Amino acid sequence: MNRNLTSQQKNAVLLSMAQLIAAEKAVIIKANKIDVESYRGEDIAMYDRLKVDEEKIEGMILSLQQLIADVDPVGKDLFHFTHENGLKITNKSAPFGTVLIIYESRPDVTVEAAGIAFKSGNKILLKGGKESLNSNLKIVNLWHKALIENNISTNWVEYLNYNRAKIQVFLENPTQKVDLIVPRGGEKLIAFVKQHATCPVIVSGRGNNFIYVDIEANLNLALKVILNAKTAKISACNAVDKVIINSNLIAKETFIKKLINKLLKFNVEILGDVELSAFENVSSFDSDEIWFKEFLDYKIVIGTVNSSEEAIAKINKYGGGHSAVIITKNDKTANTFMESVDSAAVYQNASTRFTDGGEFGLGGELAISTDKLHHRGPMGLQHLVTNKWYIYGDGQIR
Incomplete structure (x- = not known):
């Protein structure tokens, strides 16, 4: 040869x-x-x-x-x-x-x-x-x-x-x-x-990708990005499994209700932490081990954090090292998040679904290395x- x-x-x-x-x-x-x-x-x-x-x-x-x-x-x-x-x-x-x-x-x-x-x-x-x-x-x-x-x-x-x-x-x-x-x-x-x-x-490891909705997020943009990342192709390792929302978000309750309703239209099973499970159509979970799991299914976990620092720590503890997103209008906050999160791909205001060799201009991919x-x-x-x-x-x- x-x-x-x-x-x-x-x-x-x-x-x-x-x-x-x-x-x-x-x-x-x-x-x-x-x-x-x-x-x-x-x-x-x-x-x-x-x-x-x-x-x-x-x-x-x-x-x-x-x-x-x-x-x-x-x-x-x-x-x-x-x-x-x-x-x-x-x-x-x-x-x-x-x-x-x-x-x-x-x-x-x-x-x-x-x-x-x-x-x-x-x-x-x-x-x-x-x-x-x-x-x-x-x-x-x-x-x-x-x-x-x-x-x-x-x-x-x-x-x-x-x-x-x-x-x-x-x-x-x-x-x-x-x-x-x-x-x-x-x-x-x-x-x-x-x-x-x-x-x-x-x-070519698990996804278990996170989206963090910051206190300065454009909420319409957040809804669009989360829905795409979760429902466009649930079999992909670049789909999102976890959403964490800043507890101090203005109009937080309205945003969460809108997010739940949109996910339900795609028959997504919604699991939530203590705060989120108080909402209608959100189930509680027994163990924090669920934050580690990649679903590859119409299933999502939503929770809250008190700061972007807490969001970074949670993603670095539970995420698969694949992709993570911050939704924010504050570029300084985004930059700190993107430099601090230990993932192969980090995003500001865009869907995790772009972590792909073809989308990154590589002409396809052998794998996505974590x-x-x-x-x-x-x-x-x-x-x-x-x-x-x-x-x-x-x-x-x-």
């Missing part, structure tokens, strides 16, 4: 893949229909991620087109130094080598992740969930066609059709070199991978590289 493909070769494969997906759209949807009809679970987030329709097909094609247009991340000069003895020292970006992604549902990841890995010079091992097997195998077959059309080895994209026991054995004793693993799914999947992996793991090494937040094309040192001399010794 030639590890040194040119940008032109890589783009040619991506273009072939985009054309094949467009041509085979009906076949992909037909394969996906088998998966959807076979799914017996009651997890509505899983079902939403599993289903492939015309819109998702268009999203797959768009992600490939964006990758083609993006700059090749490999071989980029990062640092130069000339030693006093004449050595010329350069640091350049380089591929990891082989990346394994383990994911649940989401057949679109089979396109997006493989595209990002391939353009960044990495071989990818794909391990999708059994619920999306037919969809994934069809898409991998198209990847192989795209590679063959361009006289490039199909080894660049490999699907691991393993059950849980077999993938555990592979994680503990890989039958080929694996340089990086990205688990993309629920907390049980992430814990399983971290427990058994023998190489570095980048965690780790801090080696990257944090949406991982796009430019982030799936490591670095390598090149030293040029003429006989220097130390």
Whole structure:
């Protein structure tokens, strides 16, 4: 397998893949229909991620087109130094080598992740969930066609059709070199991978995102943002699960009643702290442990705090390190909040739903990392590289 493909070769494969997906759209949807009809679970987030329709097909094609247009991340000069003895020292970006992604549902990841890995010079091992097997195998077959059309080895994209026991054995004793693993799914999947992996793991962690409504919030804006963040796509890790409201907010009671009514129109189950559970249609909860939970469902927790400092502390204690929002007209308050909250993405006056590789201009994403090494937040094309040192001399010794 030639590890040194040119940008032109890589783009040619991506273009072939985009054309094949467009041509085979009906076949992909037909394969996906088998998966959807076979799914017996009651997890509505899983079902939403599993289903492939015309819109998702268009999203797959768009992600490939964006990758083609993006700059090749490999071989980029990062640092130069000339030693006093004449050595010329350069640091350049380089591929990891082989990346394994383990994911649940989401057949679109089979396109997006493989595209990002391939353009960044990495071989990818794909391990999708059994619920999306037919969809994934069809898409991998198209990847192989795209590679063959361009006289490039199909080894660049490999699907691991393993059950849980077999993938555990592979994680503990890989039958080929694996340089990086990205688990993309629920907390049980992430814990399983971290427990058994023998190489570095980048965690695409839970959301459990917070919105804080400050004392100086535009309340109409707050309603719009909360409703979008909660209800637009409940299966997304960038959906909001928790809202905290400043107790000193003017017209607080009116605002809370409006928020409750709007959420009820979307059949959102509302849980509240002691103050909020006094409102009609809000249930109380037994334990503060609920503040830790990611719902991926039509469910939300609302509470109050006495200050932005208290809001920051609560988010840093309970949040998933993914996304956090402050709704305020006060830029100074917002800046303090954004610098103090320990999340990969922090917002002023906008929905958490924008934490996404495509929305951030990355041309799709491999995952959204809630780790801090080696990257944090949406991982796009430019982030799936490591670095390598090149030293040029003429006989220097130390």
